[in-house]
Amino acid sequence: MSVSLLRNTAFLPSISLGIQTISSAKMRRTRSSLNQETPSQKNPGCDGTGGSSVPELRVFIRRKRVKKTVEVIAKEVKEESSGKKVMLVRLPDIEDFSYSKDITHPQSTPSKTVRLTGEKTLPQLMQTEIKGFSLSDPLQPPSNWEKVLEGIRKMRSAEDAPVDSMGCEKAGSSLPAKERRFAVLVSSLLSSQTKDQVNHGAVQRLLQNGLLAADAIDSANEETIKSLIYPVGFYTRKASNLKKVAKICLSKYNGDIPSSLEELLLLPGIGPKMAHLVMNVAWENVQGICVDTHVHRISNRLEWVSRPGTKQKTRTPEETRESLQLWLPKEEWVPINPLLVGFGQTICTPLRPRCAICTVSDLCPSAFKEAASPSSTPKK
């Protein structure tokens, strides 16, 4: 729930804050590492309830890329007319506001997106924030990220990786819009856990056999589909998923594909990575960064992402996506995937990365920390 809220509000003009509870000890560490006074220290007379029952929250404002650690000075639980219980918290120096957090589902604790319940407009909130908190500690993008990206771009333009020519965005590019979208969906479904060249061949065979449309797949024999898509990874399961997806597209979307992230995720065999890819490519609607294993690995090696409130590496591609989206400018959300995938296939490989031939190794915190490849030439 919090995730979809976050997605829906992150780039709208509505006021949306990310808040996560962190422990007092962690908070103290954060503070001392930043060597700064807290807002409550500046304003000790606040009428907070104090005591250990008041959680400390980390607050950041997405649109301004500002992150500050503050203490909550008051907390109360209110029940709304709908029956939903909401925790209202008050933050120091922003006394006009309260922030609410849905506590009806207490199991979803680590990271919350909450809505402002006050009546201030966004510019007014910004003024308050800027007045209340110094901007000396904004949620900064990682240092030199633009240099790193530029360096990777240059390395990538110098050679070809499989992703350059075989990506799913090429699927059915000559088809009418609806068929093209379905082709993108099929290509995405098949391409997961599969070398791109293999996937490309499978999509071509489906196309040549007139099986790149929902109705055709729905009426086709599963064994036929299976033999056509072989040897993509997990072809048995994918043939079965393809049939199910075709049936759903036919019955619910008139042969077209779902146009929202949430509906795409309901399709069997479509997870977060592919759902974002399909939104980007088929609908040209960027809902989030398409994070696969390469983007996940490289973002962590560069220390571009971390688990919320910590410096630890992210553990899943989804965590990486959320962390990356906090600072990466939206115009980079689409290009970052092919860029890092290609880089990850040729140079920043999972095993024995080729740091010796990487031109941004001097900017990479992880350079030369893993066993290097005996060969200095990248594989194709």
Next chain:
DNA sequence: TTCCCGGAGA
């Protein structure tokens, strides 16, 4: 966390 599949590369 483990399994799924087939191919690539150590």
Next chain:
DNA sequence: TCTCCAGGAA
């Protein structure tokens, strides 16, 4: 011959 890759599902 063995290990690794790759994303989703259970």
